[in-house]
Amino acid sequence: MSKSVTYQNVNKIYDEKGKNPVHALKDVSFTIEPGELFCLVGPSGCGKTTLLRATAGLETISSGKMFYGDVDISTIPPYRRNIGMVFQSFALYPHMTIFENVAYGLRVRKVPKDIVKKKVTEVMELVGLQEELKRNPSPTALSGGQQQRVAIARALVYDPDVLLLDEPLANLDAKLRRYMRAEIRRIQKQTNITTIFVTHDQEEAMAVGDRLAVLRKGVVEQIGTSDDLYSSPQNAFVSNFIGKMNFYNGSLVSVTDEFAEAKVDTTEITVRVPRSRVHLEDPSKGDIVLIGGRPEQLYISKEKSNNSIRGTVKIIQHLGSFVRYEIEMPPEISKINFEIDMDSLQKDVKEGDEIEVYMKEDKISLFSPDGREL
Ligand SMILES: Nc1ncnc2c1ncn2[C@@H]1O[C@H](COP(=O)(O)OP(=O)(O)OP(=O)(O)O)[C@@H](O)[C@H]1O
Ligand SMILES: [Mg+2]
Incomplete structure (x- = not known):
């Protein structure tokens, strides 16, 4: 079952008691619907990664609350949040085969061997790597786009409640990036896992997301579909960032x-x-x-x-x-x-x-x- 993600007056201040506090998230409040593919978009330093890491529990928040469905997860540690995460750098394990990379999250969860095999095969089919899995090389023997698919498979294999993607396409060339946008939409719609996709590229956000939140200096400026934001921007910043x-x-x-x-x-x-x-x-x-x-x-x-x-x-x-x-x-x-x-x-x-x-x-x-x- 897909879960909603809700932020209630979330604030994040880095180095709060230090000399140079940074107010990275300011009173962020909104809800992502179950099964939604939601984009966080905004210029560099606006707080996208901070919000994503806070959602995963990798960053504590200074005030406010976060919920998965009805459950308050604000203080639940990351390993109990059942999150799948994909990073810009792929962060695959080069000394393991692609099978072992994808299986990792299941092994940690002590899933029986035959189910591991079944799940890895299924998810590699989902991301279009069934042929590569037969060869089962190390990820270093794959192209950038294929490595990114392995990273997505690894995050999906244990059926996370929420999938978090931080600039997942930034290391790919322009053509592959456009192709992978559609792939991510296809995979997300097939699995129906609530997904948050971070990018600083407005065109990518408009192409990928069901809805988008435009962030600026830690503030959510506007939320809507690509069409809402393009046709009815509420301020000069959004109007000139989205188009x-x-x-x-x-x-x-x-x-x-x-x-x-x-x-x-x-x-x-x-x-x-x-x-x-x-x-x-x-x-x-x-x-x-x-x-x-x-x-x-x-x-x-x-x-x-x-x-x-x-x-x-x-x-x-x-x-x-x-x-x-x-x-x-x-x-x-x-x-x-x-x-x-x-x-x-x-x-x-x-x-x-x-x-x-x-x-x-x-x-x-x-x-x-x-x-x-x-
Ligand atoms: N560990 C940290 N300590 C202090 N300040 C930080 C830390 N991490 C991020 N910041 C600051 O918080 C703000 C938001 O950073 P964040 O990484 O969330 O931005 P972003 O929107 O992901 O940017 P980019 O598009 O460049 O990845 C920035 O001003 C950044 O300098
Ligand atoms: Mg970032």
């Missing part, structure tokens, strides 16, 4: 219960945004805001109008189904170049050209400028 968001500097002109109107700095251009896409606490006239549009929510044209802003085309990248234009904007509007995606190559637009930038007004969102940086 790209271009920001115009602006100010709020008016607010009602239904709409807010914002003006792009130093221009007369205004946008009217429905209240559901206004992510400001207590908005009021005159507030400084960021006007956000994703690459596909802006467009370029040679035609100038009252609603356009002139920028300079820096780089044009043909990316298969779309073309990405990197545009330098006037510095008072944005110091960071915009990325604008067009369905097709604009034949008359070259790198170095001046170009007019427009918003698809019905798609635009407003954010508070706080915490925009990664």
